[in-house]
Amino acid sequence: MALNITKPVQQMIAEANAVIETVPVADAVKLVGTPGVTFIDVRDPRELWRDGSIPGAINVTRGMLEMWIDPQSPYAKDYFQSGNKFIFFCASAWRSALATKTAQDMGLTPVAHLEGGLSAWKKAGGPVARVEPKK
Secondary structure (H helix, E strand, C coil), X not given: CCCCCCCCHHHHHHHHHHHCEEECHHHHHCCCCCCCXXXXXXXXXXXXHHHCECCCCEECCHHHHHHHHCCCCCCCCHHHHCCCEEEEECCCCCHHHHHHHHHHHHCCCCEEEECCHHXXXXXXXXXXXXXXXXX
């Protein structure tokens, strides 16, 4: 029995990109370490360990995003209440587009995502920090 997908993921990504801010890599590189700007890496920790991350980025796995943003959640993270601008990213800007749209729908502002993800960041020569597994 074939699954009847009524909204393919590519459509969801296109719809998200139509209503969220996308930050070009060249602009984002200039924002690393800027007060009031927080980079959010939505990739799985194994991806961070393998590929590194943007220096200073906070890892928020996609599966916990909503719980960590919502101040009423027992899992809420204070940094989401900081008033900072949040720039979400993943490997290729698919998960981050969906994460940014979700955060925006929840009322978190200002939010954006990194054009092309970490792969575009690396290709442009953006700085990458090594990430070690937590012990």
